[in-house]
Amino acid sequence: MAGNTFGRVFRVTTWGESHGPALGAVIDGCPPRLALSAADIEAELERRRPGVQAHATSRREPDKVEIQSGVFEGLTTGTPISLIIYNRDVKSQDYDDLKCVFRPGHGDFTYQAKYGIRDHRGGGRASARETAARVAASAVAQKVLDKEGIRVLAYTLELGGVRAQNLDENRIWDNPYGCPDPEAAVAMEARVQAVRGQGDSLGGIVQVRVRGCPPGLGEPVFDKLDAALAGAVMSVGAVKGVEIGAGFSAARLLGSENNDPLIPGGFAANRAGGILAGISNGDEIVLTAAVKPIPSIAREQQTIDLEGRPRTLKVKGRHDISAIPRIIPVLTAMVRLTLADFLLRQKAIL
């Protein structure tokens, strides 16, 4: 049973390969009578677009979206919303030499093992390009969240080992790394330039915060809100770790330190990250994700080919130094999709 659908009530099915004609998303279960336009969606896509930041890949997609169904006279109708984004700037020949060789750190080997066939061009379905459909769909999810006043904020906490110390949310996008600490952003820039010269790549850490989430979202016992968020965020290719609230640091706290005291109107601390027993508690939801370095690097690597013979490989083509900051709108998207789904799920019990 395949896994290209996300959500139970607000359901998104995505499709498309990196070098196919298009990719898209079908959203089923969106409430009717929400204002929705292609421009709403394109604004979100713009944030994950290659080429926006100086250090980003040189592939440039206009990322125009077409709404093919489910919207009538500017309003959602309750029927499926089909979104299509055409792939226009495709250079498949860059990938010809990857047809028979597996790139380290990529899904080439595992797709071949799973399906006995793969579209090797640009990584096929395993390409980060796939996330454009997620981001497009999340613009629709945000329309659902808007009705409840829920907002999702995300930023770079760390890049290449450089960590933001001051989290000034007003400064996040006045630097090319989505970093809320301007001084750290300068150090990140230096780190990126150094690594670029070595033909190497960088990982980092992104933090996501949700404000305005009402208490009560999340479903015992398997579909806890934190379980769903962890799964959602981990479904983004580059993510290797997820924390809710204090996360791994909670493992070293005493119970008396880790418990958030309740006070009239809320909580006196938020080490829980806004979720208790899998259900939102009305406090800010805080999620932190570890992002691995981009596996496509310009340095020679050891690998094997389709017949299992040893090979060396230098990955050609256009590649980012880091998934950060382009992954920020993608992680934001997954959190939005999760919350929109749980918001509608909660309605069914009221």
Place this chain on the structure above:
Amino acid sequence: MAGNTFGRVFRVTTWGESHGPALGAVIDGCPPRLALSAADIEAELERRRPGVQAHATSRREPDKVEIQSGVFEGLTTGTPISLIIYNRDVKSQDYDDLKCVFRPGHGDFTYQAKYGIRDHRGGGRASARETAARVAASAVAQKVLDKEGIRVLAYTLELGGVRAQNLDENRIWDNPYGCPDPEAAVAMEARVQAVRGQGDSLGGIVQVRVRGCPPGLGEPVFDKLDAALAGAVMSVGAVKGVEIGAGFSAARLLGSENNDPLIPGGFAANRAGGILAGISNGDEIVLTAAVKPIPSIAREQQTIDLEGRPRTLKVKGRHDISAIPRIIPVLTAMVRLTLADFLLRQKAIL
């Protein structure tokens, strides 16, 4: 839409409250003709049983399981397997004073917010007692995994800040903490005794390893194997963070350091933790989970009551110092349930 079912093809639905008459699991989708007995299941339950370890809660459940359906003459029949575990050693009166007050760090507040009602006795559905049903079901899942030679191993990597340095898998259960490093286990014991005297509790870190997993398990793009494992493990109440392979440390590596080179017959390193692009690669799967300290502590805490008025609270009743080591079979269970499901999902495409 509620969330008490886990899995798509190998599906487990659990039910039951801490102080209700019983709890149980219904397993739908188990292949037929697997040998299964109550003893197989009770052996797993024994490992998470309260009272097995010296420092564990004084509630003692025999945790006998009854197989109510789906097994005929010792073999599974393909029909639903209903497992029931009766609650026998219940002291609900210990919880009478919690009817109108919310325990910090627990789901009391959020269940009330979500449902407008809650069974306060022993935490109701939010109690760790719920996990007995998961462990019971996982014994059935392991039968599915046995056919493929898949084994799941788990142990305590860290407890109260004390970290295992040597991972000697043969020593895991010769100490009461499930720790593969005997020297660290001694230090853990000292740490537990100190904290017990303070009426406080401890968190820690558990690591899970899967051996014998064939390549090809995991479903692009949302149901990646690592996404499913992260969600599964995070659905255990005490877990606040999950890592696959190098996890958060990958955020600080260069691409050239983090990529696992392919060599004939496998991989030269395993920073990926056995999963590439969400699909198992045939290598060992490595997952690490952060466990928060037990929120029920004997120290006075600040909280509020049902009417929102400030209160102080000392939690009475029988409580562990740490969810470790009893959480080890629970995390093992969630990994087994996930793998059994993905194994059967993969069959549908072959």
Place this chain on the structure above:
Amino acid sequence: MAGNTFGRVFRVTTWGESHGPALGAVIDGCPPRLALSAADIEAELERRRPGVQAHATSRREPDKVEIQSGVFEGLTTGTPISLIIYNRDVKSQDYDDLKCVFRPGHGDFTYQAKYGIRDHRGGGRASARETAARVAASAVAQKVLDKEGIRVLAYTLELGGVRAQNLDENRIWDNPYGCPDPEAAVAMEARVQAVRGQGDSLGGIVQVRVRGCPPGLGEPVFDKLDAALAGAVMSVGAVKGVEIGAGFSAARLLGSENNDPLIPGGFAANRAGGILAGISNGDEIVLTAAVKPIPSIAREQQTIDLEGRPRTLKVKGRHDISAIPRIIPVLTAMVRLTLADFLLRQKAIL
């Protein structure tokens, strides 16, 4: 992927074999704070109980239900409701000679073909006994429907070729056949007695009507309300045909005859059976189901054994002459379960 769960939001998973220790249902997604007692459920079970009607099977089950979870102080809590009905009057030895032979008209052959194993005692999972769990669960569903004022009525339209001419709803249960036409009920009795003497069995037709259903339930395009009802009713073993509204007779009407004119406040006719384009229109929902004769008959039949060799068989044991009227509460149950699910599904879009 197995199929023992019904519904998407109001979800029921049933389990149990005819001659196992018990059977049961787990209901997940029931809204909280509904009054629910075992007596509520047993009242429904009483209507499908063997032995209530003179002509029914001589197996007599008390059909007491235990609520194992999900109810606290008489109210649902929103967590899973586990219902157990113990099998007490089991005579498995009656079935010993069926271990190696397939009864015509039964699932013996197909279960063996599907699973390579089967619990032959009393039909195992394929026994009509299984429907007790459905009926029990439907008592909970009705609690959801009660909040909206939705009522489900069902009766025998035809038995053994004898058809009710006058549908007097007040007379349905003053005869043993659930027939709203007292004169037809007398003829049915004569027909039953004649067939009983021949060691044979009878089929018939049951009609179900839903009142108070608001417009708007049903989900385009695959989960139309009529599609869901048809599937639900056809999932009852004995049902071989389903009609909505005019049903097969619509095939012979002109469009001008079949269309129901709209008038202020409703419809001037109801050939549509209360559903248009798969969505309830606020009118009475009318569903008709064909029930095949009980396949277990006391007459000699031609069959084969496990090795495929020809055999003759006279089915021993206790058997009804017709699934009617005991199937009436079962069909009622499936309609209730469907409506409760769609009612909650509709809430998610509002």
Place this chain on the structure above:
Amino acid sequence: MAGNTFGRVFRVTTWGESHGPALGAVIDGCPPRLALSAADIEAELERRRPGVQAHATSRREPDKVEIQSGVFEGLTTGTPISLIIYNRDVKSQDYDDLKCVFRPGHGDFTYQAKYGIRDHRGGGRASARETAARVAASAVAQKVLDKEGIRVLAYTLELGGVRAQNLDENRIWDNPYGCPDPEAAVAMEARVQAVRGQGDSLGGIVQVRVRGCPPGLGEPVFDKLDAALAGAVMSVGAVKGVEIGAGFSAARLLGSENNDPLIPGGFAANRAGGILAGISNGDEIVLTAAVKPIPSIAREQQTIDLEGRPRTLKVKGRHDISAIPRIIPVLTAMVRLTLADFLLRQKAIL
């Protein structure tokens, strides 16, 4: 929770409105390495195309399909297959006067009641045009069935009260009504011409037969194969009744007449229609569906407008006299989609 996805393992999500830019289907869970081309799909679409038969609607869609993903070098890859069919011959102005008035027999009233908004142009999502996406997807399903040698055959059993007496399968498509009885086809033609002159429309009955289906498909207890087929076929807008095998006539048979005797190698009769206890028995599957007359008629009808005021209406635009024969490939499609899904579901238990 919306309902535009069909199937559990072989999953199809459709989208699109009658007068939107396009409609389409996303197929998730299709096995890899099946040969698939747009021409394969267009051949199926051709059979349901408006304008193929003399009496059909004058709207003429070329119904070219674009495969946007999931196929690489002519083979499926296991990733989602996105199919798009553009709407080219749209005359929305024909529907302007339907914006504020509800057509009898159509979903206009119920869509408005459900969503509070509707795309009135050509019936929007409720248009029979929607079924093009189903037929397109079913061409992919057939590829899965081809591997097992499963074939689906369908034909007109009755049209406007004229019933086929001789079922000569070789003659089905040598008349414009898909009727296997050439003499009946002549009478059908006469009936259609008469009704056309009256501005009215006709219903009928379609029969579907499945050959080569192995025993063992179907899932107890709710997802019985007959339950799934009934739901699938009833999800086609015009269908008002479904029978499996003997169907309603079984209600009048004795058990001794209705039971199919087993003989070495199979069954001596097939009143069960190829399904026992919800599981295929290896015999031919026989399903019969009642098709209501087209509700759009050129005669004046009584209705109401959006404000509930009485109105009269003559439906303009291009309409068929009967959903037959264009519904034949649609019913075929639903049976194929169901079988492909159950075939893959069965693999998971083997």
